[in-house]
Each structure stands twice: as structure tokens, then as C-alpha cells.
Amino acid sequence: MVAILTILAVVGVFAVKLVDIQIVQAAELDKQSTAARAVPSAVFGTRGDILDTNGVTLAGTVMRYDVAVSPYDASQDDPAAYAKDVVKIGTATGLGGPAVQKIISDALAENPKSLYASIIKSVDVTTLIALEKLNIQWLYYQRHDARTYPDGAVAGNIVGFVGSDGQAQAGVELGWNNCLAGQNGEETYQRGADGTPIPGSTSTIKPAKDGGTIRLTLDADLQYFAQQKLTEAVRSLGATYGAVTIEEVKTGKLRTVAEYPSVDPNNVSATAPESRGSHAFTSPFEPGSTFKAVTASSLIDAGLADPLTQVISPYRFRSGNGADLTDDSYHEDERLTLTGVLVRSSNTAISKLGTRMSDADRYAYMQKFGLGEKTAVGFPGESAGILNPYQKWDDQTKYATTFGQGLSITSIQLASIYQTLGNGGVRVPVQLVEGCTQKDGTVTQQPKPKETRVVSAKAAQETVNMLEAVVTKGENAKAEAIPGYRIAAKTGTAQQADGNGGYKSSYFVSVTGVAPAEDPQYVVSVNIANPITIRESPAAIPLFKTIMLQVLKKYRIKPATTQPPDYPPYY
Amino acid sequence: MSNLAPSYAAPKPRPGAPGTERRRLRAVSAQALRRARPRPIYAVITVATLMLIVVAQLLLSIMVSQGAYQISTVESTSKDLQRSYQAVSEDLDRVASPQNLAANAEALGMVINSTPVYLRLSDGAVLGSPSAAAADAGTVTAGAGNLVPNSLLAGVPLVTAPKVSPATTPQTPAESDPASASAAVGSPAPVPLDGALPAPTTH
Numbered sequence: 001m002v003a004i005l006t007i008l009a010v011v012g013v014f015a016v017k018l019v020d021i022q023i024v025q026a027a028e029l030d031k032q033s034t035a036a037r038a039v040p041s042a043v044f045g046t047r048g049d050i051l052d053t054n055g056v057t058l059a060g061t062v063m064r065y066d067v068a069v070s071p072y073d074a075s076q077d078d079p080a081a082y083a084k085d086v087v088k089i090g091t092a093t094g095l096g097g098p099a100v101q102k103i104i105s106d107a108l109a110e111n112p113k114s115l116y117a118s119i120i121k122s123v124d125v126t127t128l129i130a131l132e133k134l135n136i137q138w139l140y141y142q143r144h145d146a147r148t149y150p151d152g153a154v155a156g157n158i159v160g161f162v163g164s165d166g167q168a169q170a171g172v173e174l175g176w177n178n179c180l181a182g183q184n185g186e187e188t189y190q191r192g193a194d195g196t197p198i199p200g201s202t203s204t205i206k207p208a209k210d211g212g213t214i215r216l217t218l219d220a221d222l223q224y225f226a227q228q229k230l231t232e233a234v235r236s237l238g239a240t241y242g243a244v245t246i247e248e249v250k251t252g253k254l255r256t257v258a259e260y261p262s263v264d265p266n267n268v269s270a271t272a273p274e275s276r277g278s279h280a281f282t283s284p285f286e287p288g289s290t291f292k293a294v295t296a297s298s299l300i301d302a303g304l305a306d307p308l309t310q311v312i313s314p315y316r317f318r319s320g321n322g323a324d325l326t327d328d329s330y331h332e333d334e335r336l337t338l339t340g341v342l343v344r345s346s347n348t349a350i351s352k353l354g355t356r357m358s359d360a361d362r363y364a365y366m367q368k369f370g371l372g373e374k375t376a377v378g379f380p381g382e383s384a385g386i387l388n389p390y391q392k393w394d395d396q397t398k399y400a401t402t403f404g405q406g407l408s409i410t411s412i413q414l415a416s417i418y419q420t421l422g423n424g425g426v427r428v429p430v431q432l433v434e435g436c437t438q439k440d441g442t443v444t445q446q447p448k449p450k451e452t453r454v455v456s457a458k459a460a461q462e463t464v465n466m467l468e469a470v471v472t473k474g475e476n477a478k479a480e481a482i483p484g485y486r487i488a489a490k491t492g493t494a495q496q497a498d499g500n501g502g503y504k505s506s507y508f509v510s511v512t513g514v515a516p517a518e519d520p521q522y523v524v525s526v527n528i529a530n531p532i533t534i535r536e537s538p539a540a541i542p543l544f545k546t547i548m549l550q551v552l553k554k555y556r557i558k559p560a561t562t563q564p565p566d567y568p569p570y571y
Numbered sequence: 572m573s574n575l576a577p578s579y580a581a582p583k584p585r586p587g588a589p590g591t592e593r594r595r596l597r598a599v600s601a602q603a604l605r606r607a608r609p610r611p612i613y614a615v616i617t618v619a620t621l622m623l624i625v626v627a628q629l630l631l632s633i634m635v636s637q638g639a640y641q642i643s644t645v646e647s648t649s650k651d652l653q654r655s656y657q658a659v660s661e662d663l664d665r666v667a668s669p670q671n672l673a674a675n676a677e678a679l680g681m682v683i684n685s686t687p688v689y690l691r692l693s694d695g696a697v698l699g700s701p702s703a704a705a706a707d708a709g710t711v712t713a714g715a716g717n718l719v720p721n722s723l724l725a726g727v728p729l730v731t732a733p734k735v736s737p738a739t740t741p742q743t744p745a746e747s748d749p750a751s752a753s754a755a756v757g758s759p760a761p762v763p764l765d766g767a768l769p770a771p772t773t774h
Contacts, residue, residue: 057664062657125658150664152721198639224669224719228711231718267722484699553687559698 037198038188040205044145045182048211050159050172052220053255053434057150058159059173059265064122064146067093067131071107071114073138085136092130093120122146147173153264154224157278158216158257158432160380161265170263170277172214172433175380179436179445182211212444215434217253222246225550226258230526233543234260238532243280244547245415247523249514252419252428252449254377255522255551257281257412281379284386284408285527288494289345290512291404294417295354296338297463298365301425301455304356307466307567309338313349322395325351328493328536339466340569342490343474347403354402362401363390368454369417369427371409376429376447385409404494415525418512421467422488422520425460427452464488468517468564479541480511482549484559488520489513489544493536496529506530511544515552518562522555524548670717671724677710678731 021029050059069089074082086104090097100119107117119139123131128141147162160171168174168181185208190201226244234242246256261275268276299305313334316326327347334344341349354362367373372387386408393401400406409417412430420427428451435446455463467488471480480489492510495503510527514520526544533539551557599607665671684704690697712718 056667060664062661063654124661125654129654129658148661148664148723150661150723151668152670152723153719154669154721221669224673225711227719228673228717232713232715235718262719264720264722267720270720270722549687556689558689558691 034188034190037190038201039191040186040188043185043187043204043208044143045184045208046145046210047147047162047166047182048180048213048436050180051213051215052155052218052223053216053253054219055215056220058155058216058218058220059147059149061145062148063125063143065125065128066121066142066144067119067123067128068140068142069104069117069119070138070140071104071117072112073115074104075108075112077138085134088134089119089131089136089139092127092134093123094127095120147265149265151220151224152266153262154220154227155216155218155257156265157259157262157276157280158218158379159265161263161268161276169268170380172216175378176214176433176436176445179212179214183209185209210439212436212438214436217248217255217431217434218257219255219554222550222554223256223258226256226547227260227262229543229546230258231260233540234528234531237528237534237539239528239530239539241279241529242543243411243525243527244543245280245411245523245525245527246547246551247415247419247430247525249419249422249520249523250428251431252416253431254412254415257432277381278379280411281375281377282381282383282410284383284410284413285508285529286406286408286494286496287404287414287510288492288508289347289403290414290490290492290510290525291407291409291417292342292345292350292402293421293463293467293490294366294369294404295350295362295402296342296466297421297425297455297459298362299338299353299357300462301365301459302357302361305338305353307337307339307462308571309353310571311336311338311341311349311353313341313344313346315348317348317351317399319395319399323351323399324396325399335571337567337569337571339469339567340571342466343470343569345470345474345491350402351399355399359390359393359398363387365454366401366407368452369420370413371407375410375412375416376449377412377432379432383410385413404492408497411525411527414510414512414527415523418514418523418525420454421460421463422514422523423460424457425453425455427454464514464517464520465565466567467513469567469569471513472564473569476538476541479538480545482515482545482552485515485552485557486517486560486562486564487513487515487548488517489524491538491541504530506532507535509536509540511540513544513548515548516557516560517564518560521557522548522551524551665723666727668721668724670719670721671727673711674717675730677712678729680706681710682706683709683711 047061049057049061052058074085077085086101087097089095090100093100103117103119107114122144131139131141145166147166149156149159149161156171158171160173160175161169162173163169168177173180185204185206187202187204187206189203190198192198226246230242230244234240242260244256244258245254247254257278257280259278259280261271263271263276296305299309300307313327313331313336315330315332316324318324325347328345334340334346334349336344336346336349338353340346341353357365366387372384374382374384388397388407390398393406397406416427416430419430429447429449431447431449433445433447435443437443465488467490468486470491471477471487471489474480474491476491480487489511490513492508492512494508494510496506496508498504506529508527508529509531510525512523512525514523524544524547526540526547528540528543531539682704686699686702688697688699688701717724
């Protein structure tokens with residue numbers, strides 16, 4: 001009897017313990033045992049690429065490796081083999097044997113038991129393979145992702161760059177980071193004594209997610225050409241900055257936003273901090289005479305003028321209420337048509353015609369052209385330009401705004417104005433990004449263009465035709481014309497505010513135009529800041545022509561078969 | 572072994588034995604004894620089955636872990652391939668950059684033709700006036716060199732740069748000499764192309 005009870009008691013104790021281990025503490029123990037053998041490993045989520053409109057990689061992610069040694073283990077090695085290995089590492093990394101030797105001996109001097117000393121960071125795969133072939137036991141590699149920009153400074157100002165920590169710093173990299181960024185995941189596996197994972201032991205703690213691909217509307221080849229030619233022009237003019245913008249008239253897509261200086265994202269520190277972004281988006285300027293097209297088209301749209309409207313253009317104009325302005329060089333009174341006002345680029349005459357319209361109406365037109373409002377692109381740090389409400393205009397500003405002073409716009413906004421005129425008066429929002437393509441093929445962040453009518457088709461077409469007369473009959477006709485094509489363009493030599501209520505002595509010269517005039521396809525806008533050797537608008541004309549010619553060739557635009565309407569500049 | 576237990580049971584009274592027969596002890600006949608002895612075949616089958624199971628299990632687990640090693644090998648091969656893919660595509664992207672292409676085009680003597688001419692396919696009309704580009708028509712870089720920096724291109728030679736001769740490539744002298752000699756004999760250098768592409772003159 002006692003024996004049976006004893007047996008029952010012992011069995012009972014075992015049963016209780018069994019239940020305790022198998023059920024009550026099961027999860028806890030399981031975790032402990034797994035943790036003892038499990039090896040966590042990071043799963044990398046790769047940052048997405050940035051492509052141009054044709055799929056050319058502008059920014060990509062590559063594997064880089066940090067190379068380190070264990071100085072203690074190295075010192076335990078056979079001295080002769082060690083000396084040889086150091087030289088081999090020096091050759092493979094390009095550091096040279098003595099440098100590697102110094103790193104190891106320095107580390108040993110500091111701590112004879114040292115297990116880690118960094119040899120070189122971010123070597124590429126080719127170097128890694130060379131190092132791995134050496135088969136040195138005390139050499140270690142740590143993989144990480146790095147960003148590479150195969151085309152260098154081509155669109156570097158737009159693409160932007162990431163810091164050494166992989167964090168986006170500027171440009172599209174920053175502005176579209178939520179699409180591009182990948183998320184690193186984590187998984188664990190259990191491994192046997194020889195390091196081989198035990199089959200079926202891998203468990204994903206957090207799945208990695210690769211970033212999406214951003215496709216831009218830019219064309220890398222055209223962008224390169226523009227940057228090359230712009231740099232040449234800016235340097236020969238002794239200017240400080242230049243921008244070339246090419247926009248597709250029918251779609252509002254930017255094909256080129258070239259700037260000088262422009263950062264090479266592979267080597268950011270070579271560029272001054274203030275030149276690492278995109279001034280075309282972020283820094284507005286007073287446009288000057290290129291803006292007269294806005295005033296002219298507004299007048300025609302409102303029925304207050306037509307291309308043949310007559311006006312006397314004096315050299316000096318005083319409003320009687322304080323405004324006092326002149327044309328840029330002295331001339332006798334001229335009898336101009338509205339076309340002639342643009343051809344002669346008369347400030348006084350456009351002031352007289354422009355103020356036929358109420359300030360409120362003119363302000364409304366400017367707003368419809370997109371002034372004082374950021375473009376649809378949403379570039380990081382983008383400026384809306386400065387357009388003060390008309391109630392705050394003083395008398396000088398009231399007149400100056402008719403010829404593009406007293407307000408400021410970005411290069412992109414300027415291109416957008418000419419896009420509107422070229423597109424029959426319909427403004428298509430500026431577009432820089434085609435969309436974000438995720439790994440599974442879904443496309444997000446596609447801009448939805450919302451077109452708005454700014455002026456009537458007739459007003460837009462007549463303005464384009466008047467701008468054509470500027471090219472064919474203006475003082476720079478020879479320099480601007482491209483034989484066989486109908487080009488409509490306007491030059492500008494704008495004064496820039498010095499920040500103290502006055503103007504600087506240097507100018508912002510620009511040429512902006514559309515081609516072909518009979519059915520505009522592309523806007524080309526050239527802006528150069530503070531040229532020295534030629535200070536006024538002719539400075540930008542050769543570059544405008546070079547770029548326009550390249551655009552016409554590249555996009556296979558056929559020479560014109562029609563003649564422009566003949567608007568006389570004088571009456 | 573429990574299934575063999577009945578064989579050890581005491582032999583029952585033989586059926587049909589005459590009850591009236593006087594009970595007396597006598598030796599079991601050798602034949603009966605042989606019949607009653609446990610049959611070794613059962614043991615053999617059981618042990619063999621067990622062995623089989625053990626061996627099968629062993630084999631299976633060897634195969635599974637072999638699979639793990641295979642996976643490990645294949646994964647490392649795939650990693651190697653990914654790496655070399657990356658190395659060559661990085662190289663390709665770099666040399667495909669417009670800066671490199673323009674510099675090479677210029678080095679090869681290519682110029683820009685500034686008078687574009689179009690052939691309209693619908694009626695064969697030629698738009699524009701065709702004329703050959705002058706040799707001094709200018710290039711994209713216009714002699715100014717590349718003005719759009721690309722630090723990745725440092726050290727990338729132009730296609731016209733003289734090739735490094737085989738003698739200077741690091742090779743062990745023992746094998747470089749016969750190898751280069753046989754290569755030179757085996758593949759004659761391509762005929763250099765002078766001037767324009769050979770094309771028939773048509774009007």
C-alpha cells in the first residue's frame with residue numbers, strides 16, 4: 001500500500017513538472033534555447049534608383065564593403081606570412097603595405113589585445129574580390145549599401161545626394177525619399193558548429209522592403225548637352241550663375257534643368273555649399289523684359305489691345321504720381337505697335353499700355369500664370385517667387401510690374417509662362433517626376449496634371465507671333481534666327497534688387513522662347529546671372545540658339561513650311 | 572518480443588490424447604520441441620525493420636543537411652554572381668555616361684553637323700539643305716574638355732588611348748611569352764579603317 005502511494009506521489013511530481021515545462025513555461029524556455037543558438041542577421045532593403053525619362057540610371061545603389069582586421073590575430077600569425085599579407089592587402093586596397101602596417105601596429109600599440117582596426121571604408125566589389133582571394137584569416141568585411149551617380153553632375157542639382165550615413169540630403173533624393181527609401185528587415189537563423197544554418201531554422205522577424213524607383217521627366221543626354229554648353233557660356237562671360245530650362249509645351253514636362261555651378265553628387269564636398277541645390281527652383285529673380293509677354297497676352301485676352309495697337313514710346317515716362325522710368329538707352333519718341341513694343345523692348349510703352357488694365361485684373365492674370373505660387377513639382381525648398389498683392393504696389397511698382405521688375409519668379413515659373421503661351425493659353429502644371437514604381441510594379445505618386453486656361457487661344461497665338469517678330473525684326477535678329485525654323489523668343493536684361501531697396505549694377509540676362517512658332521513644342525529658357533564681358537541680353541543669345549538647335553534636332557522637329565504673320569513694329 | 576510469448580507457454584495437453592491414459596511423464600519428442608521453439612524469422616524481420624527505419628532516418632537527415640549545404644553553396648555562388656554583375660554594370664553605367672561618350676566621340680574625330688536635314692518618308696522629300704559637316708564644325712565639348720564633372724570617370728581611359736601592351740600586364744614570365752606569341756599568330760590585328768566608311772557613291 002505504502003509502495004503504491006509512494007509511486008503515485010513520485011509520478012504526480014513528475015506530471016506536475018512535465019506540465020510546468022511543456023505548457024506553463026514552454027514559450028519562455030523555447031525563447032531562451034533559440035536565443036542561445038540563433039544568429040540575428042540584417043536583411044537589407046535597397047534604396048530605389050532614380051532614372052531619367054528613358055530609364056538611364058541617374059542614381060543607383062551599390063554594395064560597398066568596409067575592410068577591417070583583427071590586429072591581435074594578425075600578431076599571432078607567422079611573422080613572414082604576416083609581412084607578405086600586409087603588402088598584399090596594401091596592394092589590393094591601393095593603400096600600400098606601409099600604411100596597412102601602420103594601422104595594425106598603431107592598434108596593437110594602443111591595445112595588444114585589439115580585435116578591430118579599420119583598414120579602409122567603402123571599397124567596391126572588385127577590390128573585395130581581390131581581398132577575398134588573399135584568404136587571410138584576420139581580415140573582415142562588413143557590407144553596406146552606398147549610393148552611386150553614374151552620370152556625375154548631369155542633373156546633379158536636381159537628383160541631389162545622400163549623406164555618408166545614407167540619409168537623403170537634397171534634391172529628388174530628399175523630396176521623394178518616402179518612395180526611394182528601403183526598410184531594412186531582420187531575420188534569425190540557428191547555426192550548427194561549422195556555421196552552416198540549420199535547415200528550416202530561419203525565421204523572419206521583420207521582412208525587408210526595397211525602395212521604389214523614381215523616374216524623372218528629364219532627358220540625361222539633353223541635360224548633359226545643356227550643362228556643358230551653359231558652363232562654357234557662363235565661364236566665358238565671367239558670370240556667376242546660369243540656368244537652362246527646357247519644358248515640353250503640351251505636357252509641362254521638364255526635359256532639362258541645367259545649372260552652373262552644379263554639384264557632382266559623387267563628390268559633394270567639391271562644390272560650395274550654396275551651389276549644391278537647385279537655384280532654378282529655389283532662388284527667384286526679377287525676370288525683366290521676358291515678362292512683357294505676360295502683359296501683352298493679358299491685354300489681348302482682355303480685349304484692351306491687339307498686336308497692331310498703337311502707342312507712342314518715349315525714352316522717359318513719368319506717371320505724375322511718383323513713377324519715373326526710362327528705356328535702357330536714349331531714343332527719340334517712337335511710334336510703335338504692341339508688336340513693336342516687344343521688338344524694341346520698350347519699358348515706357350508697355351507701361352502705358354499695361355496700365356490700361358486695372359491693377360486688380362493684371363494681378364489676377366499674373367496669378368493665373370502661376371506667379372507667387374509654387375509649381376506643382378514640390379521640389380524641396382522650392383520658392384513661390386514674390387508677387388506682392390496689388391493693394392501694396394506703390395506707383396513705381398505698378399508700372400514696373402508690366403515689364404517684369406518689382407516681382408520675382410523662378411526659372412521654372414518663367415518656363416511655365418512660355419509653356420502657357422505656347423500651349424494656346426492653357427497652363428499645364430510643371431512636371432519633374434513621372435512617378436514612383438514599387439518593386440511589385442505598382443506606380444504611385446504620379447502627378448495628375450490639372451490644366452487651367454489663362455488666356456484665350458487667340459491671345460496666346462498672337463503673343464507667340466509677336467515674339468516671332470522679335471526674333472525676325474529685333475536688333476538681335478541675326479544672332480537668334482535658326483534658318484528654316486520659326487522661333488518665338490524674348491530677351492531680358494533685368495536689374496536685380498540689392499536687398500536694400502536699390503538695384504545692383506550687374507544684370508540677370510535671359511532669353512526665353514518657344515519653337516516651332518506655328519505649333520510650339522518646346523520652351524527653352526536661358527538665364528545667366530551677373531555676366532561681365534557682355535553685360536546685357538545679347539550675352540545669352542548664342543547659348544539660347546545652341547540649345548534650341550539641339551532641341552529641334554533631338555526631337556526631330558521639322559523645319560517650318562508656313563510664313564509668320566507680318567506684324568509691322570512701327571506705324 | 573511480446574508477440575512471441577505464447578511460444579513459451581507450457582505445452583497444452585495434446586489434443587486427442589486419451590484421457591484414460593495413465594498420467595506419466597515422458598520426454599517431449601524432438602520434433603515437437605522443434606515446432607514449439609520460437610521462430611527466428613520474426614526476430615529477424617523485426618530487427619531488420621528497425622534497422623531499416625534507423626538507416627532511412629539517417630539517410631533522410633543526411634539528405635536534408637546535404638540540401639542545407641547545397642543551398643549554402645548555391646547561395647554563395649549567387650552572391651558571387653550578384654557581385655560580379657554589380658561590378659560590371661557599375662563599370663558599364665560609368666562608361667555609358669554622356670561625359671565619357673562625348674569625350675570619346677571627340678577623340679575619334681566626330682563633329683556636330685549644325686545643319687539638320689530630314690527625309691520625309693511619305694513622299695521622300697528632303698527637308699533642309701544637306702551638306703557635310705566641316706572637319707572643324709566643332710564638337711559637343713568644343714575643345715573645352717568636359718565641363719560637367721563626374722568623379723567616377725577618374726582614371727577611365729579614352730578608346731583612342733594606347734592599349735597597355737601584354738608585356739607590361741602583370742603575368743608570370745614563364746607563361747606570358749608563349750601565350751602572347753600564340754595569340755599574335757592566331758588572330759591577326761584588324762585592318763585599320765582610314766577615312767570614311769567604304770560606301771558606294773550614288774546620286
